[in-house]
Amino acid sequence: MSRSIPLPSRADAIRLSGVLAAALLVAGCSLLPPALPEREPAEKTVWLDQNWSNDARFWFHHATQGTSTIPVPYAWLVALEQPTIRLFGDPPLLMDPDYTARFGFISSPRTVDAGGTQGYGATTGRFTVPYDPARFPGNPDGLPVGFARTPGYDDPTTGVRLPDQVGLNCAACHTGQFTYRGTNVRVDGAPATTDLGSFRTVLGLSLAYTRYVPGRFGRFADRVLGPDHSPAEAAALEKKLDDLLEQGPRVVQQMSAGLEGSVEEGFTRLDALNRIGTQVFYADLIGVDDPGFDPITNLHPNNAPVNYPATWSTTWFDWVQYDASIRRPMVRNAGEALGVSAKVNLTRPGVPSRPLYGSSVQFEEIFQMEELIAGPNPLAEPKGFKGLASPSWPQELLGTPDPARVERGRALYRQNCSGCHRPAPNDPSGRFWDPSFWSTPNAPDFRTTRFRSFRWP
């Protein structure tokens, strides 16, 4: 069905160009959405056996850490359209799985027992974790792996009630995939292949298009408010959208000097540690009255993007992060949650209901996530990592490796790699489990036994 598209007025066109330019300043790119690669077609999807049951996997992919990573309410995100212009028909939704897959996101089912290519299929996972359905809304809109719906909460800094939010959780950056001969193979805990920067750009564009491309705001309002909404409700929504579109470029302008020297992160990489620092030591301090200095001085360019590390067995490391800056898993998890925009109150104490350091971090959830990755004590017999496991080579998908080459590779690893990376956990020598590689039990920590990253003198 064809549809005529009314031309914008001159005033609207001027405003559109200005806002688009400003919104794109946020993204630092052109007026058009970035070019995205087409995804390699796959006839089926397979999740490897890594000890997790499907319900544990579904929960881990979509449980909230109390974060508001996406700077619009949940209802907005699922109502936005792709920032493309079509002469015929309406643009597809922004969160269409075929579109989000082009940013590297992994499509995810709406329910744990969904079938078809979006479903998990029969996996033999064993290890699970109990969760409270009342705290876990699931994935009713079929968002990608790692997107979590955060139920509405009172902002710990302002006390203002927020509508349902959208946060990224661990799985967004620590779930990997590859496609081989028509099969999309998905690996929990593996490095993600996403381009978060491009998604951020497109989200900004989508908001601007919603406001200024004729016809879009009406459809957006219908989805957010329902078809029977009043003109006043639509006007209020439009005002909120205007405020956001005005605020975003202003914030970027304020931060531009401090972020000079940042590099494009692209697919598979992120300067996560510097981004966490920017969120906590700059953005979270903006609302503090008279901090005694200008928080802009705390900014640091995002100039150290790295691949997302695998997460299996990391609970048992004595140090984590690429710079070995954190020991305790819960400190790491809370810091990660703050970095992806869990809200924390750093303002001066004064209002009893808003205590200093009050936050939206969901500690029960991030603890359960850690438990799911960790599993029981690996030194308990039979020795081995019993939580999230690194996947075994899937012979049924990739074929059987040549045994002679395997042995050659094992010898090369022992000679050239194991000095720093330690023996492979499944090395036939069993040396990985040598007590000298493990810390003294009953250390005053979350874990009683930790695998040493280095041998201390």
Add this chain to the structure above:
Amino acid sequence: MIGTDPAQATVLKTRTVRLPSHLGIPEPTATDGVLAPARPVPL
């Protein structure tokens, strides 16, 4: 960013930030961020 000091200790050169005094976080000391020597372990 990791560097090595003359004593061959691995020093964690963290990003320097300022924090409001009401947060109650003490100024870092000279030894903060200094890790023990890290060497590959011959097997």
